[in-house]
Amino acid sequence: xxxxxxxGPNINMIGVREPEIYGNKTxxxxxxxxxxxxxxxxxxxxxxxxNYEGDIIEKIQQAxxxxxxxxxxxxxxxxxxxxxxxxxxxxxxDTVEVHLSDIAKREDFxxxxxxxxxxxxVFAGEGFDSYLRALEYFSNKLxxxxx
Numbered sequence: 001x002x003x004x005x006x007x008g009p010n011i012n013m014i015g016v017r018e019p020e021i022y023g024n025k026t027x028x029x030x031x032x033x034x035x036x037x038x039x040x041x042x043x044x045x046x047x048x049x050x051n052y053e054g055d056i057i058e059k060i061q062q063a064x065x066x067x068x069x070x071x072x073x074x075x076x077x078x079x080x081x082x083x084x085x086x087x088x089x090x091x092x093x094d095t096v097e098v099h100l101s102d103i104a105k106r107e108d109f110x111x112x113x114x115x116x117x118x119x120x121x122v123f124a125g126e127g128f129d130s131y132l133r134a135l136e137y138f139s140n141k142l143x144x145x146x147x
Contacts, residue, residue, distance in 0.1 A: 001042075001043050001044065001068045001069065001138055001139075001141075001142045002043075002044045002045075002046075002066070002067050002068050002069075003038070003043050003044065003045045003046075003067060003068065003069045003070070003071060003135070003138055004045075004046050004048065004059070004063050004067040004069070004070050004071070005034060005045055005046070005047045005048065005070075005071045005072075005131070006048050006049075006056060006059060006060070006070060006071070006072045006073070006074070007027075007047070007048070007049040007050075007072075007073050007075070008049075008050070008051075008056060008072075008073060008074040008075035008076065008077045008078070009050075009051040009052075009075045009076050009077065010051065010075055010076070011027060011030075011049055011073060011075050012027045012049050012051070013027070014026060014027050014030065014100065015027065015029070021100075021101050021106075022100050022101065022127075023100070023127055023128075025127075025128065027049070030128060030131070031047050033128050033131070033132075034047060034131055034135070035047070037131075037132055037135050038135055041135055041136065041138075041139035042139065042142070043135060043138060043139055043142070045135075046067075053077055053081055053083060053084065056074065056077065056084055056087075057083055057084060057087045060084070060087040060088055060090075060091055061087055061090070061091060063091055063093055064090075064091040064093070067093055068093070068094070068138070069093060069094045069095070069096070069138045069141075070088070070091075070093050070094070070095045070096070071095075071096050071098055071131060071134040071135070071138075072084075072088070072095060072096070072097055072098070072115060072119075073097070073098045073099055073100070073130075073131075074097075074115055078097070078099070078103070078110075078113045078114065078115055079109055079110055079112050079113065079114070080114075081114060082114055084114070084115065085114040085115055085117065085118055088115065088118050088119075089118055094120055094138075094141075095115070095118060095119045095120060096119055096120060096121045096122070096123065096134040096137055096138070097113065097115045097116055097119040097121070097122045097123075097124075098122070098123050098124065098130040098131050098133075098134050099122075099123075099124035099125065099130060100124075100125075100126075100127050100128070100130060101124065101125060102124050102125025103124055103125075104124070104125075105125070120137075121133075121134065121137055
């Protein structure tokens with residue numbers, strides 16, 4: 001099963017940016033964690049990060065007929081981008097939304113997620129393990145007798 005992991009703006013700055021919220025581990029460590037866990041779960045993953053909404057939309061569009069699932073942490077675009085939501089709907093690929101922090105317990109403007117209205121699952125507030133839960137979701141789906 002081929003999974004695309006998309007990270008939005010400022011995720012590349014974790015470990016530096018607000019460590020009291022996002023922790024001390026770096027983006028490079030997150031990528032290594034994701035690759036190791038995906039290998040353990042027998043998933044093939046590609047990881048993409050951009051600070052630009054249009055790049056994220058283009059990557060989602062390129063996923064059409066190529067990936068079996070998308071894991072997305074759209075970061076700040078979670079709360080603002082109908083365009084990213086529309087791109088996800090257009091490609092109609094099973095999508096799991098993830099967040100390092102618990103957006104429901106943060107500022108009011110972070111409590112709205114456009115992506116949640118489309119995502120099959122949402123995992124938030126578990127740091128790197130939010131991504132692990134998403135990988136496990138796809139692994140369980142892969143190994144399910146109902147495929």
